[in-house]
Amino acid sequence: xxxxxxxxxxxxxxxxxxxxxxxxxxxxxxxxxxxxxxxxxxxxxxxxxxxxxxxxxxxxxxxxxxxxxxxxxxxxxxxxxxxxxxxxxxxxxxxxxxxxxxxxxxxxxxxxxxxxxxxxxxxxxxxx
Amino acid sequence: xxxxxxxxxxxxxxxxxxxxxxxxxxxxxxxxxxxxxxxxxxxxxxxxxxxxxxxxxxxxxxxxxxxxxxxxxxxxxxxxxxxxxxxxxxxxxxxxxxxxxxxxxxxxxxxxxxxxxxxxxxxxxxxx
DNA sequence: TTGCAATAGAGAAGCCTTTCGCTACAATGC
DNA sequence: GCATTGTAGCGAAAGGCTTCTCTATTGCAA
Numbered sequence: 001x002x003x004x005x006x007x008x009x010x011x012x013x014x015x016x017x018x019x020x021x022x023x024x025x026x027x028x029x030x031x032x033x034x035x036x037x038x039x040x041x042x043x044x045x046x047x048x049x050x051x052x053x054x055x056x057x058x059x060x061x062x063x064x065x066x067x068x069x070x071x072x073x074x075x076x077x078x079x080x081x082x083x084x085x086x087x088x089x090x091x092x093x094x095x096x097x098x099x100x101x102x103x104x105x106x107x108x109x110x111x112x113x114x115x116x117x118x119x120x121x122x123x124x125x126x127x128x
Numbered sequence: 129x130x131x132x133x134x135x136x137x138x139x140x141x142x143x144x145x146x147x148x149x150x151x152x153x154x155x156x157x158x159x160x161x162x163x164x165x166x167x168x169x170x171x172x173x174x175x176x177x178x179x180x181x182x183x184x185x186x187x188x189x190x191x192x193x194x195x196x197x198x199x200x201x202x203x204x205x206x207x208x209x210x211x212x213x214x215x216x217x218x219x220x221x222x223x224x225x226x227x228x229x230x231x232x233x234x235x236x237x238x239x240x241x242x243x244x245x246x247x248x249x250x251x252x253x254x255x256x
Numbered sequence: 257t258t259g260c261a262a263t264a265g266a267g268a269a270g271c272c273t274t275t276c277g278c279t280a281c282a283a284t285g286c
Numbered sequence: 287g288c289a290t291t292g293t294a295g296c297g298a299a300a301g302g303c304t305t306c307t308c309t310a311t312t313g314c315a316a
Contacts, residue, residue: 014218043262047264051264079219080230097231120233176275
């Protein structure tokens with residue numbers, strides 16, 4: 001059931017990953033401060049979560065500096081791709097397009113993004 | 129953290145939902161047989177899972193027939209929308225388009241689907 | 257160097273999910 | 287009617303996630 005690094009992140013883990021994506025490489029303290037904006041939590045809990053995530057290879061750590069610096073083990077886009085594939089597989093049995101349409105229908109996109117999407121569609125058509 | 133019916137399904141729960149979407153309203157036995165194709169599991173476990181899911185309102189049950197018949201409490205598309213929003217929120221902080229592009233990039237779509245996507249893009253552009 | 261505050265880690269408790277074993281009930285065939 | 291098979295439910299065990307408390311270590315400043 002696990003397949004990302006070695007594990008799919010849980011809810012809190014994902015929250016921490018997002019913080020690392022936003023902030024870039026960060027100390028426990030920095031992650032913790034952000035985490036606390038959303039919800040009360042203990043500093044030690046953040047330490048532990050990062051330790052657990054290190055074990056699962058969801059994050060990497062630079063031991064050469066003090067305080068230790070953590071960073072996400074994979075990029076946001078890479079994670080999105082993984083979760084998306086997972087979702088597509090689980091819900092639609094592999095039909096990416098169905099899901100893409102749902103996402104498109106959610107609306108709100110810049111002109112550039114719309115153009116980018118059109119380009120992709122053209123490419124797909126050519127390939128057929 | 130829960131917000132679908134009253135709960136987000138876990139991995140096994142989702143697997144069962146998918147079976148119900150594929151099969152339509154089904155008895156425990158029918159669900160169980162399908163579930164077993166993928167992995168060894170006890171009949172009692174399936175019964176329990178469905179009971180738990182009934183409690184979470186992920187499935188509904190027709191008590192008027194024997195054996196009891198279960199069906200998914202929400203449609204596949206409805207579920208996809210919910211999970212997708214969740215994913216978008218969690219990974220991209222609300223940018224649906226970024227995710228849609230990822231899904232599109234996964235490729236494999238029929239001419240009809242591509243046309244449908246183009247229509248959506250046109251609509252979105254008009255709205256701006 | 258000594259003391260203080262911040263940082264790091266270990267271990268265990270609490271909760272939820274998933275699984276199982278046991279028991280009871282319903283339906284079917286003899 | 288009675289035995290056999292399939293169906294339903296309960297309670298608890300196993301395992302994982304998340305959190306805590308307590309302890310050790312580090313870095314800085316007086």
